[in-house]
Ligand SMILES: Nc1ncnc2c1ncn2[C@@H]1O[C@H](COP(=O)(O)OP(=O)(O)OP(=O)(O)O)[C@@H](O)[C@H]1O
C-alpha cells in the first residue's frame with residue numbers, strides 16, 4: 001500500500017485494481033446499488049425506444065405507403081400512433097432513470113463525503129499539517145464530484161450506448177447484411193482512432209485546468225500581497241507574471257478547442273460519409289431488387305444511432321478512468337489509519353493535580369529525521385516548567401506529545417502514571433489543554449470564541465446548555481474578570497459581543513492571545529501547555545498578558561515553551577532542549593550556577609537587556 005515511516009503513512013492513494021476499486025467504492029456507498037436492477041431495466045427500455053423511429057419509417061413506407069394495393073391511410077395512422085406511444089414510453093423511462101440515478105448517487109456519495117471528511121479530521125492534527133489537511137479536503141471534494149459525474153450519468157450512458165450500438169446492428173442485419181457490413185467498415189477506423197484522440201483532448205484539458213489554477217494563483221497572490229508588492233516596488237514584475245499566466249492559459253485553451261474541433265468534425269465527417277455510402281450502395285441494391293425503399297431510409301436513421309454512441313462511449317471510458325482514480329484516492333484517504341487512536345476501552349483519567357512523565361520518548365515527522373530523541377522528563381503536579389531552546393530544537397513538538405496531538409515513535413508519555421494512549425481522548429482533552437502560539441479565532445463574537453469548546457467541560461464556571469446565552473455570557477465575563485481583563489473587555493466597543501472578524505483579524509495579535517487565555521481558563525484544565533507567542537506586542541498588552549498568565553496558571557501544573565528568559569526565570573523548573581535532546585533540567589538558579597548551555601543563554605540575554 002503506502003510507504004510507512006516511523007509508523008506514519010505518507011501516501012494516501014490506494015493501489016486497488018479497477019474491479020476491486022469499484023467493489024470497495026460500492027461497499028463504501030451501498031446506496032448506489034439500491035434499486036439498480038429496476039434502473040437498468042428502465043435504461044434498456046429507453047435505449048430500445050431509440051429504434052422505434054427507424055422501424056416505424058421502414059414499416060410505414062414499405063407496408064403503408066408503397067403497399068401493393070396502393071397507399072393505406074389506416075395502416076399509416078396506426079403505425080405512426082404506435083410509434084408515438086412507444087416514444088412517449090421511452091421518454092418516461094429515460095426520465096425515471098435519471099431521477100433514480102440522482103437519488104441513489106446523492107445518497108451514496110453524501111455518505112462517502114461525510115466519511116472521508118470525518119476521517120481527514122481524525123487524522124492526527126500535526127503529522128498531517130494544516131495545508132495537507134486543506135488539500136486533502138479539496139481533493140476529496142473534487143474527487144467525489146468526478147465520481148458523482150460518472151455514477152449519475154456515465155455508467156448508465158455507457159450501458160445505453162453499447163445497447164444502442166448492439167440493437168442498431170441487429171436491426172441493420174435484419175434489413176440488409178451487405179449494408180451493415182458497409183456501415184461497420186466505414187465506422188471501424190473512427191472507433192480505432194477516437195479513443196487515443198479523446199485521450200489527447202483530456203490531456204489538453206488537464207493542461208487548461210493546471211494553467212487556470214496557476215493564473216488564479218498569480219492573480220490572488222497579487223491581490224492578497226498588494227501591500228508588499230507596492231512597498232517593494234515590484235508591481236511591474238508582478239504584472240508581467242500575471243500577463244504571462246493569462247497568455248499561457250489562452251494558448252492551452254486554444255489548443256484544447258482545436259483538438260475538440262478535430263475529434264468532433266471527424267465524427268461528423270464519418271457519419272456523413274457513411275450516410276452517402278449507404279444512399280449510393282442502398283440505391284444500387286434497391287435497383288437490384290434486394291432492398292426496399294423503406295429499409296434504405298431506415299438505414300439512414302440507424303446510422304445516426306451509431307455515431308453518437310461511439311463518441312459517447314469513448315468519452316465515458318475516459319470519465320470512468322477519472323472516476324476510478326478519484327475513488328482510489330478517496331479510498332486511500334479513508335483507509336489511512338488514524339495515528340492518534342482513541343482507545344476503545346480507555347481509562348477515564350480522574351480530575352485533580354496532574355503529573356506528566358516522558359520515558360525514553362523519540363519522535364519524527366512523516367518522512368523526516370528524528371526531531372526528538374531519548375527524552376526522559378518528569379513534570380511534577382502543580383509545578384511551573386519552562387522549556388527553552390533554539391528555534392527548531394523541538395520545543396513545540398514536545399508540547400504536541402504531552403497533549404497527545406501526536407504519539408511518540410518510541411517510548412511513552414504518561415499522565416499520572418497511565419500511558420496517554422490508554423486514556424480516553426475526551427478525558428485527556430479535559431485535563432490537559434494546549435494554548436497554542438497563535439490561537440485560532442473563528443468568525444463570530446468574542447464570547448462565542450471564548451466559550452468555544454468549553455461548554456461540555458466541567459470548568460470553574462460549570463456547564464450551561466447551548467441556548468442559555470445569559471449563563472454563557474456571565475461565565476465568560478467572569479473568566480475575563482478573573483484574569484484581570486475586565487477593564488480591557490469594557491474598553492471594547494461592544495464588549496463581549498464584539499465581532500472578531502475572520503480568523504480574528506479585527507483584534508491585534510496580543511488581543512487574540514488574551515482571548516486564547518480566557519478560552520483556556522474557561523476550559524478549566526488540570527494541566528496547561530502554553531506555547532508562548534513570539535510575536536511582539538505593545539507594552540500595555542504585554543503587561544496584561546503577563547497578569548492574565550499569572551492568574552491562569554495559579555495552582556495548575558504548566559509546561560510553558562518560553563521564548564523570553566524572564567518566563568524561565570520565574571518558573572520552578574527549566575528544561576533546556578538542544579537539537580531534539582533534553583540537555584539540562586533544573587531550577588533556574590541551579591542551571592545558571594552550573595555554567596552550561598543555559599548559563600550561556602542567560603548571560604547572552606542579560607547582556608542584551610541590560
Ligand atoms: N509538521 C511538521 N512536519 C515536518 N517537520 C516538522 C513539522 N513541525 C516541525 N518540524 C520540524 O521539527 C523540528 C522541531 O520543530 P519544533 O516546531 O518542535 O521546533 P521549536 O523548538 O518549537 O521551534 P520554534 O522555537 O521556532 O517554535 C524542526 O526541525 C522542524 O523543522
Ligand SMILES: [Mg+2]
Nearest residue numbers: 395396397531
Ligand atoms: Mg515552536
